[in-house]
Amino acid sequence: MHNKLVKFVQDTYQTKEFIPLHAPTFAGNEKEYVNNTIESTFVSSVGKYVDQFEQQIEAFTGTAKAIATVNGTAALHTALYMAGVKSGDLVITQALTFVATCNALYHMGAEPVFVDVSKISLGLCPKALECYLEDNAFINNDGFSQHNVTQQVFRAVVPMHTFGHPVELEELMAVCVKWNLKLVEDAAESLGSFYKGQHTGTFGSFSAVSFNGNKVITTGGGGMVLCKNYEEGMHTKHVTTTAKVPHPYEFFHDEAGFNYRLPNLNAALGCAQMEVLPKFIQQKRALAQQYNNFFADSEFTFITEPDYAKSNYWLNAIICPNSETRETFIKETNAQGVMTRPIWKLMHRLPMFQNAKRGALPISEWLESTLVNIPSSPVNNGQ
Known part of the structure; x- marks a missing residue:
C-alpha cells in the first residue's frame, strides 16, 4: 500500500520531488499587499491590513469580533484569560492535541485535565467529559464545579477541532452548562x-x-481570537495591545495586558490568503474525496468528516490496521519523498504533563498507535 500511495500522491501533485504534509500556497495578491505594506512603512502592529484582516475573518466566520494576534498560542492564551481562567484552576481538554493547547494553560498556572476523544470527531468526547465530571467533581455552594479531592475549581473546557473536524459541540455545550464550565474552542x-x-x-x-505556515491559510505566524460578544471583543483587543488607553502622546495603561498584536506585514499576507480561502477549501475537500476513494477497498480507513459537519480537511488522516503496519508505512513513504507522520504523542506522555489528572483514554491511545497523516496541501486541478 505504501508504494501505491506514493505513486498516487506523486501523480496528484504532479511531481516526484519531496512532497510535504501541508505547504503554504501563494496564488493571489500576497506580493502586492506585502509590498504595499513595506512602501507604507506601517509594517508593525498598526496599519490598514490588520483591521481589514479582522473584518474578513468576522465576515467569513460570523463572529461578533475578531482580534488578530502574533500566533495561535497567543490567541488561545488570550481567549483563556478573557474566559476567566486563573492560576490554580483546572481546565479539561484532550490528551490528543498539539502541545500548544497545554502550553497556554501551563504558562497561566492552570492545570490541564485530560479526557478521551470521540471516534466520531477525533476531538473531545462529551460522554467521556460527563463521566469524568460525575466521578471527580461536585457543584459547590457558589455554583462552580470543584474537584472532589483537591478542591480546585474546574473553570473551562477546551475542545480542539482535530485536523479541522468539528467536535460534537451541542453535546459538549450541554455538559458545560450543567457543570457551569466555560467553553473555549481551540479552533x-x-x-x-x-x-x-x-x-x-x-x-x-x-x-x-x-495562521501558522502549515495551516489552511497563513500569515507566516499569526492567530485570531474569536469573540461571541462585541463589547467583550473590544476589551480583548484592548488587552492584546498592552491595555494602552488611546491618547495622542501619553502612555497610560489601565490594566495588565499583553503585547500580542499581529504586525501589519503579516496581516497583509492574511488578507490576500482570505481572498482565495474558499478555493483552497474546495480543493482540499476534493482531495479528501480522492483519498477516500483510493483507500475504499483497502485495510486502511480514511478519516471522513462527521455527519453533522462540513470540514476543511486541514490534514488528511488514515487509520492503519495495527501499529506495526503504521511504522512500516511511515518509514517507507518518507524514504520515497512523500511526507507522512504519526499523530502527536499524547500530552500525559510528555514530562511536563505526566502527572496531570486524567480519565481513561482508550480511543486516544488507539489513535496514537494507528493514525497517520498524509499530504494535504491544496491541489490546483483547474478548479
Whole structure:
C-alpha cells in the first residue's frame, strides 16, 4: 500500500520531488499587499491590513469580533484569560492535541485535565467529559464545579477541532452548562469548518484560530481570537495591545495586558490568503474525496468528516490496521519523498504533563498507535 500511495500522491501533485504534509500556497495578491505594506512603512502592529484582516475573518466566520494576534498560542492564551481562567484552576481538554493547547494553560498556572476523544470527531468526547465530571467533581455552594479531592475549581473546557473536524459541540455545550464550565474552542486547525452550518470557533465565548505556515491559510505566524460578544471583543483587543488607553502622546495603561498584536506585514499576507480561502477549501475537500476513494477497498480507513459537519480537511488522516503496519508505512513513504507522520504523542506522555489528572483514554491511545497523516496541501486541478 505504501508504494501505491506514493505513486498516487506523486501523480496528484504532479511531481516526484519531496512532497510535504501541508505547504503554504501563494496564488493571489500576497506580493502586492506585502509590498504595499513595506512602501507604507506601517509594517508593525498598526496599519490598514490588520483591521481589514479582522473584518474578513468576522465576515467569513460570523463572529461578533475578531482580534488578530502574533500566533495561535497567543490567541488561545488570550481567549483563556478573557474566559476567566486563573492560576490554580483546572481546565479539561484532550490528551490528543498539539502541545500548544497545554502550553497556554501551563504558562497561566492552570492545570490541564485530560479526557478521551470521540471516534466520531477525533476531538473531545462529551460522554467521556460527563463521566469524568460525575466521578471527580461536585457543584459547590457558589455554583462552580470543584474537584472532589483537591478542591480546585474546574473553570473551562477546551475542545480542539482535530485536523479541522468539528467536535460534537451541542453535546459538549450541554455538559458545560450543567457543570457551569466555560467553553473555549481551540479552533487552530478549523478555519473553514462548520458544525451544522455554523462556523467552528463561534460557539464558545472566546476561541482561537491559527495562521501558522502549515495551516489552511497563513500569515507566516499569526492567530485570531474569536469573540461571541462585541463589547467583550473590544476589551480583548484592548488587552492584546498592552491595555494602552488611546491618547495622542501619553502612555497610560489601565490594566495588565499583553503585547500580542499581529504586525501589519503579516496581516497583509492574511488578507490576500482570505481572498482565495474558499478555493483552497474546495480543493482540499476534493482531495479528501480522492483519498477516500483510493483507500475504499483497502485495510486502511480514511478519516471522513462527521455527519453533522462540513470540514476543511486541514490534514488528511488514515487509520492503519495495527501499529506495526503504521511504522512500516511511515518509514517507507518518507524514504520515497512523500511526507507522512504519526499523530502527536499524547500530552500525559510528555514530562511536563505526566502527572496531570486524567480519565481513561482508550480511543486516544488507539489513535496514537494507528493514525497517520498524509499530504494535504491544496491541489490546483483547474478548479
